[in-house]
Amino acid sequence: MTEASRAEVCVVACAEAWRGDGEILASPMGLVPTIGCRLAKLTFAPDLLISDGEAYLLGEVPLAGPEATVPVIEGWLPYRTVFDVVASGRRHVMMGASQLDRFGNSNISCIGDWAKPKAQLLGVRGGPGNTVNHATSYWVPRHSRRVFVPAVDMVSGVGASRARAAGAAASRFHDLRVVVTDKAVFDTAGPDGTLRLRSVHPGVTVEEVQEATGFDIDTAIAGVTRLPTAEELTLIRTALDPDRRRDSEVPS
């Protein structure tokens, strides 16, 4: 078996976000987090609930290739039910972010002045509600100073500093977990809940990560992101993403 690609390391790093979460709704946004989430469910996190991205809960991970399966539907999850789950807290979302600051405040709404933005993006979507209600992680496919900025232009996802400032109701269920990028993994155990470099992906240096990040990062405990196991590589390559779509999100 050929060695793991960067995209495959990222898939496993995303999967690790859901380790130990138990029986909750896992909501990945984007391709690599979706493959990662399904890998987690197939291996070390079998109790996770996953959706088809529309309105069904899938009882089994849909598999491609020789073991292709028609997914079993185990439940109904229209949007209003998703909002109920959000408020109940039984969910761990991995969202994208166009901007992130060192406290994990994120922005998917717009770039520039909100009143007349330089670039209108998606809007805040469910970010404000997600981040004050349940576990949240982020996936950043292109780690750069454009994304990791000193201050985001519009706080759509609430980070540690904003949750603290907004008081007990905002921080009570605030639970920012990890930020996975194409270069590294951060947790939020830095001073005052700031991002802390947990690991760099194999072949990436700490200096490279610091250079691509627009604020100083705590690198004291930084290790190396673990490689996928042989079982994980086989699942990714034959059952979850045989067409290698992951390579378009994270080129090798």
Place this chain on the structure above:
Amino acid sequence: MSDKTISIGGAVAALRSGMTVGIGGWGSRRKPMALVRAIANSSLTDLTIVSYGGPDVGLLVAAGKVRRVVTGFVSLDSIPLEPHFRAARQAGRIELTELDEGMLQWGLMAAAHRLPFLPTRAGLGSDVLRVNEGLRLVRSPYSDAEELVAMPALRLDAALIHANRADAAGNGQFLGPDPYFDDLFCLAAGLRFMSCERIVATGDLLKEGPVQTLRINRMMVDGVVETPGGAHFTSCVPDYGRDERFQRAYAAAAADQEKWTDFQQRFLAGDETSYQRAVREHADD
């Protein structure tokens, strides 16, 4: 039971400039596009549109009908960013009330229940509170004393939704996997219009799907419009999926003024019949 069937033109004629209009569906899914197209071709102006936004918002913004959009996002789903909405925001041409998706639901729910507001955690700590100066917090009167967002009722002058099936009395049926928030839009509105793929006899509704699909009852509807293909190019499963090829053409045209003029002339300048004909010709290209 009274017959509430009405033409597209009849429904649009009941609307007034300056109204707050809620539009059902979600993103590029089951949008009442035939009604939206007719509004785009009407003399209405100065509308406030409340929507889980998709091409409904885009088309109305492009037609210059919109003063303000109230939403959590505007997206074409398979194409993440709606080009008309994007351009209008970047040019400062429209006002925006930007809310968390759950806050929007809560605002509709408050209006539906005739409450001034409903408390929610969503919005706390985010810039939604910064850009919406009118939003207020409310302190729990119980021992927890939590300070939460008081999401105000989003009262609608009118609501527009699209169903798979309906009867002439205004009972509506969704056959796809998600009812979205169409019932809430109707309950929050003064004037309620439902377009549908097909009007069937009341006694035939349960031949189409189980009783749980009858999400809309006739108390919630003032007018029913039969518009086959009326959600095109958004999805209206199981009747039809999203017309991805057409949506790509829409998005490409929207990004360029000259192309948009051509697109507008070819598809949108006439009535719904001529739109559907032009769509069939486009499919055969």
